[in-house]
Amino acid sequence: MRGGIDLGGTKIQAVVVDDASALLGQARLPTPTEGGPADVSEAMAAALREAATAAGVQTGDLTGVGVGSPGAVDEAAGTVSSARNLPGWEGTFALRQDLGGRLGAPVKLGNDVQVATDAEFQLGAAREYDSVLGVFWGTGVGGGLVLDGKPWVGRGSAGEIGHVVVRRDGARCPCGRRGCMEAYAGRGAMEARAYRLHARGEHTVLFDIMRRRGRERLTSGVWARALRAEDPMAVAIMARAIAALGAGVASAQNILDVEAVIIGGGLGVRLGEPYVARIAAAMQPHLFLDARPPQVRLAALGDLGGAVGAALLAQPA
Ligand SMILES: [Zn+2]
Numbered sequence: 001m002r003g004g005i006d007l008g009g010t011k012i013q014a015v016v017v018d019d020a021s022a023l024l025g026q027a028r029l030p031t032p033t034e035g036g037p038a039d040v041s042e043a044m045a046a047a048l049r050e051a052a053t054a055a056g057v058q059t060g061d062l063t064g065v066g067v068g069s070p071g072a073v074d075e076a077a078g079t080v081s082s083a084r085n086l087p088g089w090e091g092t093f094a095l096r097q098d099l100g101g102r103l104g105a106p107v108k109l110g111n112d113v114q115v116a117t118d119a120e121f122q123l124g125a126a127r128e129y130d131s132v133l134g135v136f137w138g139t140g141v142g143g144g145l146v147l148d149g150k151p152w153v154g155r156g157s158a159g160e161i162g163h164v165v166v167r168r169d170g171a172r173c174p175c176g177r178r179g180c181m182e183a184y185a186g187r188g189a190m191e192a193r194a195y196r197l198h199a200r201g202e203h204t205v206l207f208d209i210m211r212r213r214g215r216e217r218l219t220s221g222v223w224a225r226a227l228r229a230e231d232p233m234a235v236a237i238m239a240r241a242i243a244a245l246g247a248g249v250a251s252a253q254n255i256l257d258v259e260a261v262i263i264g265g266g267l268g269v270r271l272g273e274p275y276v277a278r279i280a281a282a283m284q285p286h287l288f289l290d291a292r293p294p295q296v297r298l299a300a301l302g303d304l305g306g307a308v309g310a311a312l313l314a315q316p317a
Contacts, residue, residue, distance in 0.1 A: 001016055001017065001018055001019075001024060001055065001057060001061065001062055001063065002016070002017055002018075002062055002063055002064055002065070002066070002311045002314040002315065003015070003016050003017075003048050003051070003052065003059065003062045003064070003065035003066070003103070003105065003311060003314065004016075004017065004065070004066050004067075004068075004307040004308055004309070004310035004311025004312070004313075004314070005044050005047065005048055005065065005066070005067045005068070005307060005310055006068045006112060006115075006116075006306030006307040006309075006310055007031070007040070007044060007067060007068065007069045007070065007086075007112065008031060008070070008112070008306070009031060009070065009085035009086065009139065010030065010031055011028055011029065011030055011031055012028065012029050012030070012031055012040075012043055012044050012047045013026070013027075013028050013047070013303065013304065013306060013307040014026065014027050014028070014029075014044070014047035014048040014050065014051040014307060015051055015304060015307040015308055015311060016048075016051045016052050016054070016055035016057065016062065016311075017308060017311045021122075021123055021308060021311065021312070023304065023308070024054075024055035024056075025050075025051040025052060025053070025054030025055030025056075026051050026054065026304065026307070027047050027048075027050035027051040027054065028047065029043055029046060029047040029050070030043075031043065031086065032087055033087055034087055035087055035088060036087060036088035036089065037080075037083075037086070037088065037089050037093035037095065037098075038093075038098065039087070040086055040087065040089070041093075041095060041098045041099050041102065042102065044067070044099060045059070045099060045102035045103055048065065048103060049103075058104075059103040059104060059105055060103070060104035060105060061105075062103070062105045062314075063105075063106075063314065063316065064105060064106045064107070064108060064313075064314030064315075064316075065099070065100075065103055065105050065106070065107045065108070065311075065314055066107075066108050066109075066110060066115065066309075066310035066311050066312060066313030066314040067095065067099065067107060067108070067109050067110065067310055067313070068110055068111065068112035068113075068114075068115035068116065068306045068307070068309060068310040068313075069083065069095065069109055069110070069111065069112055070083050070085060070086070070112050071083030071084070071086070071089065072156070072157070073109050073110060073111050073156075074109075074156075075108070075109050075110065077094075078094055078095065078096025078097060078107075078109060079092050079093060079094050079095065079096070079109075080092070080093055080095045080109065081093075085139075095107070095109060096108070096109055106314070108313040108314055109313070110309075110310065110313045111144075111153065112142070112306055112310075113134065113136050113142035113143060113144045113159060114144045114145075114151055114153060114159065115144075115306060115309035115310045115312065115313060116134060116136060116144060116264060116299075116301075116305045116306045116309045117132065117134030117143075117144025117145065117146060117151070117159075117262070117309070118144070118146065118151055118309050118312055119301055119305045119306070119308050119309025119312060120132070120134055120262045120264065120299055120300065120301060120305060120309075121134075121146045122312060123300075123301065123308065123312075124262070124299060124300035124301040124305060125260075125262050125297040125298060125299055125300035125301075126146070126260050126262050126297070129258075129259040129260045129295070130146075130148055130149050130259065131146065131147050131148060131149075131256070131257075131258040131259050131260075132145070132146045132258055132259065132260050132261075132262060133145055133161075133249070133252055133253070133256060133258045133260075133261045133262070133294075134146075134159075134261075134262045134264060134299075135161060135245070135249055135261060135262065135263050135264070135265070135268070136264045136265035136268065136299075137185065137187075137245070137263060137264070137265040137266070137267045137268040138186075138187055138220070138265035138266035138267055138268075139186060139187045139188045139266070140162050140174065140182050140186045140187075140188065141161060141162035141181055141182045141185050141186050141245070141248075141265070142159070142160075142161070142162060142265070143159035143160060143161030143162070143252070144159050145158055145159050145256070145258075147256070147258075161181065161248060161249065161252055162180060162181055162182035162185075162186060162248075163175055163177065163180040163181070163182060164180065164181050164248040164251055164252060165179045165180060165181075166179060166180070166181050166184065166244045166247040166248050166251075167179040167184075170183060170184075171183040171184060171189065173189070174186065174188055174189065181244045181245065181247070181248035183244075184240050184241055184243070184244035185241040185242075185244045185245045185248070187218065187220065187223070187266065187267055190218070190223070190237050190238075190241055191217060191218040193237055194206050194207075194218060194233060194234075194237060197233055197237075198233075202233055203232075203233070204226070204231055204232075204233035204234065205226055205229055205231045205234075206218055206222060206223075206226045206231060206233065206234055209222050209225050209226055210222050213225075219266075220266040220267045220269075220270035220271070221270060223238070223267065223270075223271075224270050224271060227271075242275070242278050242279060242282050243282055245279050245282060245283075246279060246281070246282020246283045246284075246285075246286060247282070247283075247286050249261060249279065249283050250282075250283035250284075250285075250286035250287050251286065253283065253287060253293075253294055254286075254287065254288045254289075257289070257294075258294055259294060259295065260294055260295040260296070260297060261283075261294050261295070261296045261297070262297055262298075262299050263275075263276045263279060263296065263297070263298055263299060264298075264299030264301075264305060265299075268298065268299060269298075269299060269302050269303060272298060273298055276296055276297065276298045277296075279296060280293065280296035283296070
């Protein structure tokens, strides 16, 4: 049995799987919002302990544990640096050693988006393809690549599709630059725009739904409900997001010519097939080879893809 942990900015998802990656136990805990890397590491250990209990084992019995982490992951050194959406994690932390000590099992680290792409490639919606672009549409927009059957990480930072420029001198991106795809399509940027328009007096049900559901953010579920209610502001912001995704993903496709694009992430999974079809349609006018578009598919592993993909890191070589 192997363990997998998807370390996100809002939640930690842990799984225990068997040799064939079948799910034996899982648990989800909120990511600490205060403290530092050691507190996050302890919360990760707690989530995996819970998943192991559900699978009827202890973490020390696992052959290995994989972690999909945000920030700059140095797999060789076993460290994670600059994970800015995690508390007190601006510097470098030896996560492999720290977490391994807590769990009593060997730990391997990988990039969160890359392991989710590998999971779709090995087990999910991209199994039948050799070249795949994974697009993870959530708070930000992350990308992962498998080319000729192998993960492509460049010098360690490949796949940052959220920062493909879709409009020069365009909207301000959370990364500080202008005109990135994420500045239009990331849930964080979409929420910021909704607040701005609302402050200018435009009506929307987005914030009513948010409060009614006891949320502090415009979650994917809040967006889904407002869209179902045909809220004009939600519909307009979403149309802008989809147009940006179409331009950005098609631009990546023009360079890579992959067989398939997999759409995942919180918004992608929540909004599902109709929105995958809309993204494919929005890509079409920007595709150089427009008569031969890639397959555009919804991620098959849903919310657990990141953790199941992380567990793949712990496979015996
Ligand atoms: Zn950016």
